[in-house]
């Protein structure tokens with residue numbers, strides 16, 4: 211197992227800020243504040259205007275972000291052809307690369323390519339897609355990401371149907387695999403996600419709408435604690 215994965219596993223639960231909502235005009239400051247607030251992982255939402263109806267940023271921006279922080283990056287590729295661009299994301303310095311089963315219905319080869327490059331491999335699943343579609347590929351993943359909103363935009367309302375999916379997938383995972391939930395994760399919803407088995411929580415609005423990122427971090431962790439007791 212890679213050191214990176216071991217470190218993440220032992221620091222669970224992980225709150226991963228989704229950089230879609232950060233202040234792109236002042237990335238230096240944003241990274242410094244997130245480091246001070248001791249977040250263990252950053253979630254980078256990549257959108258191509260095709261797989262999802264929105265555009266964000268790509269490998270060139272990630273490469274520059276890489277110079278500004280040592281925090282691990284999980285690139286969430288909401289793009290139609292992740293295999294075509296994989297090398298760009300690897301060389302941009304991503305520590306984990308997560309792509310969608312809806313974009314790559316036969317993901318064995320791509321998951322293998324990511325892992326061969328010492329990167330963690332993640333598979334994401336949309337709200338409308340059944341767990342059966344990823345079931346046989348789960349052993350090949352380091353991380354499974356359950357979307358709790360339709361991908362494309364931050365600030366949407368959490369879909370409770372994600373909870374059953376988390377429970378189902380949790381039952382299929384080994385202990386050395388991460389289970390992530392993405393979309394509308396905030397103080398009122400994070401506890402239920404933890405109870406359903408998630409250990410990695412992608413949070414956009416619930417961090418970046420707050421003035422104090424440290425307080426946001428401890429508030430989210432406290433909300434997980436309440437249900438774990």
Ligand code: DX5
Nearest residue numbers: 361362364365393394414415
């Ligand atoms: C949605 C993205 C999410 C999103 C999360 O397509 O995958 O990562 O930015 O933002 P919030 O937490 O605001 O739903």
Ligand code: ZN
Nearest residue numbers: 255286392412
């Ligand atoms: Zn995301």
